[in-house]
Amino acid sequence: MFAKAPSHSTALGPGCAGPPLANPQQLSSAQASAHERGSHQPSCGAAPFAVDASMLRSTGSQPHKHTQSPYVTGSSVLAITYAGGVMLASDTLASYGSTKRYKSVQRLVKVNDSTVLGAGGEISDLQFILNMLDDLKTEDYCADDGQSLSSQELYSYLSRVMYNRRNKMDPLWNSLIIAGLEGGKPFLGSVNMIGVAFSDDHLATGFGNHLARPLFRKRHRPDMSEEEATALIREALEVCYYRDKQSINKFQIAKVTASEGVSISEPFALPTKWEYKAFVDPTRNAVGVW
Amino acid sequence: MSGIGTGYDLSVSTFSPDGRVFQTAYAQKAVDNGGTVVGIRCKDGVVLGVEKPVASKMLVGGSNRSTYPINQQTGMGIAGVSADGRQIVNRAMQEATQYKGFYGEVIPGYVLSERIASYVHLFNLYWYVRPFGAALLMASYDSEGPQLYLIEPGGTAHRYFGTAIGKGRQSAKTDIEKLKLTELSCRQGVVEVAKILHTVHDEEKPFELELAWICDESNKEFKRVPADLAAEAEQQAKAALDEDMDS
Amino acid sequence: MFRNQYDTDVVTWSPQGRIHQVEYAMEAVKQGSTAVALKSNTHVVLATLNRADSELTSSLQKIFKVDDHLGIAASGLISDGRSLCKFMRSECLNHRYVYESAMPVTRLVREVADNAQVCTQRSWKRPYGVGLLVAGHDKSGPRLFYCCPSGNYYEYLAHAIGGRSQAARTYLERKHEEYPDASLDGLIGHALQALSASLAEGELTATSCNIAYVGRDQDFKELDEASLQPYIQALRDAEGGDGGGGADGAAPMES
Numbered sequence A: 001m002f003a004k005a006p007s008h009s010t011a012l013g014p015g016c017a018g019p020p021l022a023n024p025q026q027l028s029s030a031q032a033s034a035h036e037r038g039s040h041q042p043s044c045g046a047a048p049f050a051v052d053a054s055m056l057r058s059t060g061s062q063p064h065k066h067t068q069s070p071y072v073t074g075s076s077v078l079a080i081t082y083a084g085g086v087m088l089a090s091d092t093l094a095s096y097g098s099t100k101r102y103k104s105v106q107r108l109v110k111v112n113d114s115t116v117l118g119a120g121g122e123i124s125d126l127q128f129i130l131n132m133l134d135d136l137k138t139e140d141y142c143a144d145d146g147q148s149l150s151s152q153e154l155y156s157y158l159s160r161v162m163y164n165r166r167n168k169m170d171p172l173w174n175s176l177i178i179a180g181l182e183g184g185k186p187f188l189g190s191v192n193m194i195g196v197a198f199s200d201d202h203l204a205t206g207f208g209n210h211l212a213r214p215l216f217r218k219r220h221r222p223d224m225s226e227e228e229a230t231a232l233i234r235e236a237l238e239v240c241y242y243r244d245k246q247s248i249n250k251f252q253i254a255k256v257t258a259s260e261g262v263s264i265s266e267p268f269a270l271p272t273k274w275e276y277k278a279f280v281d282p283t284r285n286a287v288g289v290w
Numbered sequence B: 001m002s003g004i005g006t007g008y009d010l011s012v013s014t015f016s017p018d019g020r021v022f023q024t025a026y027a028q029k030a031v032d033n034g035g036t037v038v039g040i041r042c043k044d045g046v047v048l049g050v051e052k053p054v055a056s057k058m059l060v061g062g063s064n065r066s067t068y069p070i071n072q073q074t075g076m077g078i079a080g081v082s083a084d085g086r087q088i089v090n091r092a093m094q095e096a097t098q099y100k101g102f103y104g105e106v107i108p109g110y111v112l113s114e115r116i117a118s119y120v121h122l123f124n125l126y127w128y129v130r131p132f133g134a135a136l137l138m139a140s141y142d143s144e145g146p147q148l149y150l151i152e153p154g155g156t157a158h159r160y161f162g163t164a165i166g167k168g169r170q171s172a173k174t175d176i177e178k179l180k181l182t183e184l185s186c187r188q189g190v191v192e193v194a195k196i197l198h199t200v201h202d203e204e205k206p207f208e209l210e211l212a213w214i215c216d217e218s219n220k221e222f223k224r225v226p227a228d229l230a231a232e233a234e235q236q237a238k239a240a241l242d243e244d245m246d247s
Numbered sequence C: 001m002f003r004n005q006y007d008t009d010v011v012t013w014s015p016q017g018r019i020h021q022v023e024y025a026m027e028a029v030k031q032g033s034t035a036v037a038l039k040s041n042t043h044v045v046l047a048t049l050n051r052a053d054s055e056l057t058s059s060l061q062k063i064f065k066v067d068d069h070l071g072i073a074a075s076g077l078i079s080d081g082r083s084l085c086k087f088m089r090s091e092c093l094n095h096r097y098v099y100e101s102a103m104p105v106t107r108l109v110r111e112v113a114d115n116a117q118v119c120t121q122r123s124w125k126r127p128y129g130v131g132l133l134v135a136g137h138d139k140s141g142p143r144l145f146y147c148c149p150s151g152n153y154y155e156y157l158a159h160a161i162g163g164r165s166q167a168a169r170t171y172l173e174r175k176h177e178e179y180p181d182a183s184l185d186g187l188i189g190h191a192l193q194a195l196s197a198s199l200a201e202g203e204l205t206a207t208s209c210n211i212a213y214v215g216r217d218q219d220f221k222e223l224d225e226a227s228l229q230p231y232i233q234a235l236r237d238a239e240g241g242d243g244g245g246g247a248d249g250a251a252p253m254e255s
Helices: A029-038 A123-143 A153-167 A213-221 A226-243 B020-034 B082-101 B107-122 B167-177 B188-198 B227-246 C020-031 C078-097 C105-118 C163-175 C186-197 C224-241
Strands: A072-074 A079-083 A083-092 A093-096 A100-104 A109-111 A115-122 A174-182 A185-191 A197-199 A203-205 A251-257 A261-264 B037-041 B045-053 B068-071 B072-079 B132-143 B146-149 B156-158 B160-166 B207-215 C033-037 C045-050 C061-068 C070-076 C130-138 C140-146 C153-157 C159-160 C209-215 C219-220
Touching: A079 A174, A079 A185, A079 A226, A079 B167, A083 A109, A083 A185, A083 A226, A083 B160, A083 C159, A083 C209, A093 A123, A109 A123, A109 A251, A109 B082, A109 C140, A115 A123, A115 A153, A115 A261, A123 A174, A123 B068, A153 A174, A153 A185, A153 A197, A153 C159, A174 A251, A174 C140, A185 A203, A185 B167, A185 C078, A203 A213, A203 C153, A226 A251, A261 B020, B020 B072, B020 B167, B020 C070, B037 B072, B037 B132, B037 B146, B037 B167, B037 B188, B045 B072, B045 B132, B045 B146, B045 B188, B068 C224, B072 B082, B082 B107, B082 B132, B082 B160, B082 C105, B107 B146, B107 B156, B107 B207, B132 B160, B132 B207, B132 C163, B146 B160, B156 B160, B160 B167, B167 B188, B188 B207, B207 B227, C020 C061, C020 C070, C020 C130, C033 C070, C033 C130, C033 C140, C033 C186, C045 C130, C045 C140, C045 C186, C061 C078, C061 C209, C061 C219, C070 C078, C070 C209, C070 C219, C078 C105, C078 C130, C105 C130, C105 C140, C105 C153, C130 C209, C130 C219, C140 C159, C159 C163, C163 C186, C209 C224
Parallel strands: none
Antiparallel strands: A072 A093, A072 A115, A079 A083, A079 A203, A083 A251, A093 A100, A109 A115, A115 A174, A174 A185, A185 A197, A251 A261, B037 B045, B037 B160, B045 B207, B068 B072, B072 B132, B132 B146, B146 B156, C033 C045, C033 C159, C045 C209, C061 C070, C070 C130, C130 C140, C140 C153, C209 C219
């Protein structure tokens, strides 16, 4: 579930960092060529950060506009650690505004043999991110030195990308959770569209932040067994499904463990019960409502 | 070669009176003097083999790579100056990434071979650069099936059933012609390539064999031949060589 | 030195398929003083010879720290080495910014080598006149590379470059079986032995050489004079102990 820009952060609100800041002073041609000669393109990860001055310049009388709201969005992603692994879950819906438009979109993606990415928010931006991660993976493959990016490195990479895009006033409209094993230990990290990044034992994005994390805080232990973890995740999914209108009853669970690597389940539905009194009579406990 | 001392062989932007560009030919010379590289297209994939001289016993075994993946579906083997070859490999990687980003599909082998040939060709056009002293054998596996290409310093690209470049290319090519490539599997091909490279290596200088393949067995990904398989192939090659000596 | 038409610039192939300018650049490495490097299963050690040209000057710095996990020793045109070092530092820093981790040594070395190759193919450039011994430690363990002006790079167990380095290489080759299991102190001992083997005259002192190392749980570190002194002393003792005839010789009385 994603709010519109102004409510997300004041930094993106009107007047805070308008066109003047986004327009770097144009280099004179002599300066520009000197700049070109003096600087070298770093060998890794620079492309998403590079500011293309021509993109910032306005065309015609109107200023250049960037994404100002998302179109096709995914909702919450939940993630917890447990003994020997991490577990992620999300539904498979991509909404067009408030229309449940695409119902079989996989939002948990295997990035490499030890990392899964879960994403909410703009689905096209997610696809862009996945293309970048695919290029990174190919880079690792081509280096052919047996080394590949760890979960923590991918987390760091993505947080740099998200933050730099936000500073270019052209954010990737996503909340991401990166999950995997770091030196055999479970690792979870989250990054959002303005580049706020943190790591914890349990995480959730979107509405899950309000609905699932209180449950996690109460019930989560890092030494949970896989069964316990699955039970907790399923319960959290159920709660999210009941209370988040932008969700559907079609979920996937992803796991990363040392023994089995990455596995992502087939989509499944949870048993639901709508006969709760509060559901049947939603205004029962709400004073002053009719 | 008749260019020496005439002044017609000093720049890549100079033709000789009989219409040759000597600098390109000299760059080819660098390839022809280097270690032998063999590539064959078998029925289920492509095998590349490189003969690498080992300059010092203090070198780490298996280092000094000369086969490089370009992406999961393509790989190259370098003959000649490997520093030059790496530059072409880098370009190939960029082309592959660019194509994937633009079309959303893996670059087909023939497109990549032509793009690479164009890049290599650029260095035959201007006085201020020199042609690459490296030739590349490229193995790809796309919807057209497994393919083998050779890109040479002059900027040519050809598709082959099997070919060899470098010092021992003549006898290696003769050996390849004897193979029934349409019936050979890559697993057998690896042994044949090892045999050929051991045969053409006549000096008593130490050398390493680098074997890479792309085939159904490697999951249609360009990879080094697994160490145990490579060791076995080399053993068989040596055994076959000894047999020839005895008979 | 005789000259031919083909050896004055970097964009001309000789009829034999060689580029003389690149070969001359590799000669420049031999004009520098000796640099030695060797590695065990846990550490890599760099050692350089450091002769001051006069009593009034300091000697030239030849070992450079690039990042916590990596450093280089240069021989040849040290100013070229410094500019390559700047490039390497910037690459490592960028990698740390993007990934919050140390840049894999192999990949950095390849970047450096690719950079060096470009200088061998453009008429307005000249090849770097410096050889670099790159010592680093990453997820794959300790790594040691030699970067050549030609744009080639090689991975070594032990190597020496620079003037009179053949003697050092001979020493290194003779003892190479001992390195993998050697302790850090042992490695430094071997590095100093190799260095003193390449010495034209006089003997090694704490002021005439430099040592740096990097390894598992050990950031790249260059030893200062005081901490180098004990190793020099140990070297002297060892040489005195068996009459300077090498550690593997029989005791003097028996021979």
